[in-house]
Structure formats: C-alpha cells, structure tokens
Amino acid sequence: MVKLSLNLKAELAGVNSLAPADEDGDFTYFFKSIFGCRSNVCKISKNKDLLSRFLGTSCREVHNNWVGISRNEEAEIAGSKGTATWVWRCKNCKRESSASFENAPVSYDKEAPKPILTFECRGCEFVEFKPDGEWVCQGEESGTKFEGVDLTEDWYDYDEKAGAEVSIIDMQWEIKRA
Numbered sequence: 001m002v003k004l005s006l007n008l009k010a011e012l013a014g015v016n017s018l019a020p021a022d023e024d025g026d027f028t029y030f031f032k033s034i035f036g037c038r039s040n041v042c043k044i045s046k047n048k049d050l051l052s053r054f055l056g057t058s059c060r061e062v063h064n065n066w067v068g069i070s071r072n073e074e075a076e077i078a079g080s081k082g083t084a085t086w087v088w089r090c091k092n093c094k095r096e097s098s099a100s101f102e103n104a105p106v107s108y109d110k111e112a113p114k115p116i117l118t119f120e121c122r123g124c125e126f127v128e129f130k131p132d133g134e135w136v137c138q139g140e141e142s143g144t145k146f147e148g149v150d151l152t153e154d155w156y157d158y159d160e161k162a163g164a165e166v167s168i169i170d171m172q173w174e175i176k177r178a
Contacts (some may be wrong), residue, residue: 005115014166025072034130097123
C-alpha cells in the first residue's frame with residue numbers, strides 16, 4: 001500500500017479557491033498508472049469517472065491508457081470485506097489493484113505547491129494526472145464565481161465586477177508520496 005497526493009503549483013492572477021467541480025463526488029479524475037501485474041500486454045478498461053496513468057508495482061510498467069475515477073464510486077475488493085473507489089483486475093495475470101480517495105479535494109489558493117487530493121493505492125501507483133473536466137474558482141477581490149474552468153491549457157477570463165483580467169497559468173501537476 002502506498003499513500004499518494006496530487007499536488008498543484010500554478011500562477012493565479014485575480015482568482016483563488018481553485019478546485020474541481022466535485023461537490024457531489026461525481027467529478028472524474030484522470031490518471032496514468034503503473035500496475036502490479038506481471039504482464040506487459042495488460043489492457044486498462046476505462047472507468048467513466050477518473051482517468052489516470054498507472055504504474056504496476058510488480059512489473060513497473062506504465063500503461064498508456066488513462067483511467068477515470070470518481071470519489072462517489074465504490075467497488076468490492078475480491079477476497080476481502082473491504083471496498084475501494086476503484087478496483088481493476090489484470091486480464092492476463094488476474095492480479096487485482098485498487099485505489100481509494102482519502103479526502104475530498106482541497107481548493108488551491110497560493111502559488112506554492114499544495115496537495116489537492118490524497119489517495120491510497122494497492123498494487124498500483126498513479127504517475128501522471130490529466131486535469132480534464134470542469135474546475136471552479138472565484139474572483140479574488142470580487143468574489144465572482146467562475147465555473148466551467150478548463151485547465152487542459154492556460155485559462156484566461158475577465159472579471160466584470162473587478163474590471164480586470166483573471167488567469168490560471170503555468171500549472172504543474174505532481175503526484176508524490178504523502
């Protein structure tokens with residue numbers, strides 16, 4: 001088992017409280033991962049919620065497919081009374097991997113790196129994050145709520161109440177041990 005955190009560092013101009021639009025736990029987080037299987041021909045089935053790249057902890061193979069996970073999903077872990085947010089079984093070696101969110105997303109306000117999410121992984125590790133989906137933030141001085149923020153590239157808008165341009169640029173996503 002490994003606990004990982006998704007960390008963000010970005011330059012925010014005129015906005016604060018940046019967070020995924022995940023009030024109900026239905027936001028889809030996308031990751032790539034390393035899986036714990038021993039096969040190099042494993043296929044990752046796409047979950048409708050969180051996509052990530054995974055790294056297998058036994059074979060240390062980074063799989064090219066994105067995996068989607070959301071906080072409100074729950075699946076049973078085979079041979080256990082426990083559950084996880086996301087469970088995946090390798091079609092080749094039948095080894096099972098799982099991941100669970102430790103907390104709801106935390107909003108980002110500063111330009112220093114900050115953990116947004118923390119999750120526990122068994123038999124896999126998230127190694128890359130893709131910020132697909134809608135994000136929200138608010139005007140720093142005006143309190144204007146900006147919805148539908150797309151972080152797949154630098155984001156720019158205009159805050160009518162403050163009479164100024166707002167932006168989120170130079171985003172750096174890092175997944176590291178918590």
